[in-house]
Amino acid sequence: MSKPLLHVNDLEKVFSSRTMFRKKQVRAVRDVSFTLEAGKVLAIVGESGSGKSTIARMLTNLIPATSGDIAYNGQSLRDNRQLRKKLPTFVQMIFQDPFAALNPHHTIGYIIGRPLQVHRMVQGNTRSRVLALLRKVGLTPEEDFIDKYPYQLSGGQKQRVIIAKVLGLEPKVIIADEPTSMLDVSIGIDIMNLLLDLKEKENLALLMITHNLGSARYMADHIAVMYAGQVMEYGPAEELIQNPQHPYTKLLLYSSPDPWREQADHFDLSDAQGQAVSESCCSFQPRCPFATDICKTKPAAAVQTDSGHQVRCHLYA
Amino acid sequence: MSDLLQVRHLSIEYASPRGIVKAVDDVTFSIGKGEIFGLAGESGCGKSTTAFGISRLLRHPAQISGGSVVLDGQELTTLSNDEFDKLRWSKISIVLQSAMNNLNPVLKISNQLIDAILAHDPSMGKEARQRAEQLMKLVDLPVDRLDSYPHELSGGMRQRVVIAMALALRPSLVIMDEPTTALDVVVQNGIIRKIVELQKEFGFSILFITHDLPLMLEMCGRIGIMYAGKLVEVASREQILQKPRHPYTQGLLNSFPSLSGPKQRLSGIPGHTPDLIRPPAGCRFCPRCSQAIQECQTLPPPLVEDAGGQIACHLYSEEGIAREQASAACERS
Numbered sequence: 001m002s003k004p005l006l007h008v009n010d011l012e013k014v015f016s017s018r019t020m021f022r023k024k025q026v027r028a029v030r031d032v033s034f035t036l037e038a039g040k041v042l043a044i045v046g047e048s049g050s051g052k053s054t055i056a057r058m059l060t061n062l063i064p065a066t067s068g069d070i071a072y073n074g075q076s077l078r079d080n081r082q083l084r085k086k087l088p089t090f091v092q093m094i095f096q097d098p099f100a101a102l103n104p105h106h107t108i109g110y111i112i113g114r115p116l117q118v119h120r121m122v123q124g125n126t127r128s129r130v131l132a133l134l135r136k137v138g139l140t141p142e143e144d145f146i147d148k149y150p151y152q153l154s155g156g157q158k159q160r161v162i163i164a165k166v167l168g169l170e171p172k173v174i175i176a177d178e179p180t181s182m183l184d185v186s187i188g189i190d191i192m193n194l195l196l197d198l199k200e201k202e203n204l205a206l207l208m209i210t211h212n213l214g215s216a217r218y219m220a221d222h223i224a225v226m227y228a229g230q231v232m233e234y235g236p237a238e239e240l241i242q243n244p245q246h247p248y249t250k251l252l253l254y255s256s257p258d259p260w261r262e263q264a265d266h267f268d269l270s271d272a273q274g275q276a277v278s279e280s281c282c283s284f285q286p287r288c289p290f291a292t293d294i295c296k297t298k299p300a301a302a303v304q305t306d307s308g309h310q311v312r313c314h315l316y317a
Numbered sequence: 318m319s320d321l322l323q324v325r326h327l328s329i330e331y332a333s334p335r336g337i338v339k340a341v342d343d344v345t346f347s348i349g350k351g352e353i354f355g356l357a358g359e360s361g362c363g364k365s366t367t368a369f370g371i372s373r374l375l376r377h378p379a380q381i382s383g384g385s386v387v388l389d390g391q392e393l394t395t396l397s398n399d400e401f402d403k404l405r406w407s408k409i410s411i412v413l414q415s416a417m418n419n420l421n422p423v424l425k426i427s428n429q430l431i432d433a434i435l436a437h438d439p440s441m442g443k444e445a446r447q448r449a450e451q452l453m454k455l456v457d458l459p460v461d462r463l464d465s466y467p468h469e470l471s472g473g474m475r476q477r478v479v480i481a482m483a484l485a486l487r488p489s490l491v492i493m494d495e496p497t498t499a500l501d502v503v504v505q506n507g508i509i510r511k512i513v514e515l516q517k518e519f520g521f522s523i524l525f526i527t528h529d530l531p532l533m534l535e536m537c538g539r540i541g542i543m544y545a546g547k548l549v550e551v552a553s554r555e556q557i558l559q560k561p562r563h564p565y566t567q568g569l570l571n572s573f574p575s576l577s578g579p580k581q582r583l584s585g586i587p588g589h590t591p592d593l594i595r596p597p598a599g600c601r602f603c604p605r606c607s608q609a610i611q612e613c614q615t616l617p618p619p620l621v622e623d624a625g626g627q628i629a630c631h632l633y634s635e636e637g638i639a640r641e642q643a644s645a646a647c648e649r650s
Contacts, residue, residue: 047501047502047503048501154589156589157589184359184360184528185359185528185530185569185572185573185585186359186568186569186572186585186586187585187586187589188572188585189572189573189574189583189584189585190585190587192574193582193583193585211501211502212574213502213576214531214573214574214575214576215574217574217575217576217580218574218580218583238580241576251503252502252503253576254506255502255503255505255506256502256506256576257506257529257531257532257534257535258531258535258575258576258577259531259534259535259554259558260531260558260575260577260578261575261576261577261578262577
């Protein structure tokens, strides 16, 4: 096994807000640990509010972690100014909304070229490097695109510009936060194929954040399913999709439309909504049809099951 | 099955500074009584504009430039606004995409529901409150939520309120424009199952609009596929699942990563949608189509009805089928 490029250990993020009379704390992410190797794709799946984007923001140092450790190539991000300064050349992020991520005042050539200059990635002619990057992401003829403005491009083309910009800094890790959810499906699949091809060619590690299990299966080697800030199940992608263990993973799979599958086992959907308020129980317990007494009194710990998954559930303890 | 809604040659245009955008161009389909009909396509294909055209929600600079819409024997396009308003909610109602924008934030749920009921049936009086309570039960919401404000409800609950509202006066047609797109899959699943259950119970017809083809294939009986303002194929759910005919339908289906079956590389559809001010001379899908033949570049294919449904593609015209058979025979010999 090759050495992991990214090592995340017990990551936690608490957002606090204070009004005049009370202090409110939200534990957006807790007990999250995973590793990511070069040439591999990890997908983080979960509903809105499960903490998946918060993880991406901590990994790119956009927000500090409350506790826990993030290490790139064995070097911890904590108290390491040197690493933080050159972090953009190591990890780059692709955001969800390509329509909002490009400055409308600048040409595509400037948008892709500027980071190259800031991080001193090119000596001399930036333009030829930008042209090469445009070619790499399939925006050809590249001479036509370099002087255009963002409004002249379609959504899929904008997302390709962002990918070109990200690749310019030659990162080892790319974090893609819902890269296709704003795009039409036929365009989105092209973007996913592009990311997969680039991952192969450049030996990148890819962390993909999505709410769509189908895209996760298509892209990923491993999938982590998040709920209420915790990883509920983690395992090899195909294994996890075909043989889900955690009740929440089962619920997600059951709820995802897929007309091609054979009729799935009926899943007894609990009507209860919302997350457990107390931290002294399993956070999925209010919605779980299999919940027993222990689920209400003790938080579940992650356990390794026979099929190679890590499952955070009392049923497997 | 008799038809509840007949849309014939409907065209809708937007006036823009660069010229006229034909957002919906000569669209013809019908929905039977008690049928769930799906209209699928990518953004900008005209599916929502079609729905707005039917329910008269188009605003300037959009206008219906031709065609007819007949609901239960009554022509809708020639009605005055006052006459149309009488049909709203009672015969035809619409559920829009973002539930949060549909409800008035400063009024309690109860007031909004009762308002809608009383506007059409002032004689209800105090019974309106009871009716509102029934409606809440119908969509599995606790009755005491009637006295909540919209911000106190989750997105899924608000969407349920909007669905309850749409059903308040027992309309015969409910148009649902991406009713669950902004919601998480688990919540989406709950709402879709509720919609199908209510549809079975009350027998109204649904025009269901979404870009999520797998979702549509799970719930709709018949499906129309739109591309760049044109209806390109109408077929039953089974037909689309087993043997989609139009190259665009095939491409669209091949763009959704599935959760079952073998894991294979998907191809998507190369290129992008055409400019609707100056659409291609022939078939609008021709520039992106891998199976295009010569006619496709010059001649727009008409929407023809045949055994498999309706299709607008030269490959399935008589000459197209003949040519295919000839080339197949050629290969054999």
